[in-house]
Amino acid sequence: MAAQTSYSGSVEISKFFLDTSTVIRTTEMHTGGEPLRIVESGYPLLKGKTILEKRKYARDYCDNFRTFLMHEPRGHYDQYGAILVESDHPEADMAVLFIHNEGYSTMCGHAVIALGRYAVDRRLVKPSPPETTV
Numbered sequence: 032m033a034a035q036t037s038y039s040g041s042v043e044i045s046k047f048f049l050d051t052s053t054v055i056r057t058t059e060m061h062t063g064g065e066p067l068r069i070v071e072s073g074y075p076l077l078k079g080k081t082i083l084e085k086r087k088y089a090r091d092y093c094d095n096f097r098t099f100l101m102h103e104p105r106g107h108y109d110q111y112g113a114i115l116v117e118s119d120h121p122e123a124d125m126a127v128l129f130i131h132n133e134g135y136s137t138m139c140g141h142a143v144i145a146l147g148r149y150a151v152d153r154r155l156v157k158p159s160p161p162e163t164t165v
Contacts, residue, residue: 065141069116101132124156
């Protein structure tokens with residue numbers, strides 16, 4: 032039996048429409064040529080306590096943002112993305128929701144490598160040469 036997910040408060044669907052005033056800030060990275068678009072701001076706040084609840088909320092209420100970012104002309108068939116979200120784990124350095132041209136996923140190897148570099152570059156973790164644990 033699937034777990035039930037509920038969201039407190041009402042959902043204002045109208046604020047999730049994209050228009051000419053919508054600004055989405057991203058950082059483009061790649062690992063060995065594999066693309067990653069990191070969504071830093073402009074994506075609607077994803078409600079939910081866990082990453083799985085946030086993924087369900089994104090799929091149910093904000094999927095037009097995913098397709099906007101992943102499909103032509105801004106994306107392409109192999110485009111991958113990571114939406115920065117609030118972590119539900121106290122020891123996490125960061126948390127992301129993985130997206131791609133067909134939907135959502137739980138993990139992406141090349142994206143994790145790029146996100147490690149992103150975390151160091153953006154000082155989300157303190158660099159500690161010769162290796163930084165993220």
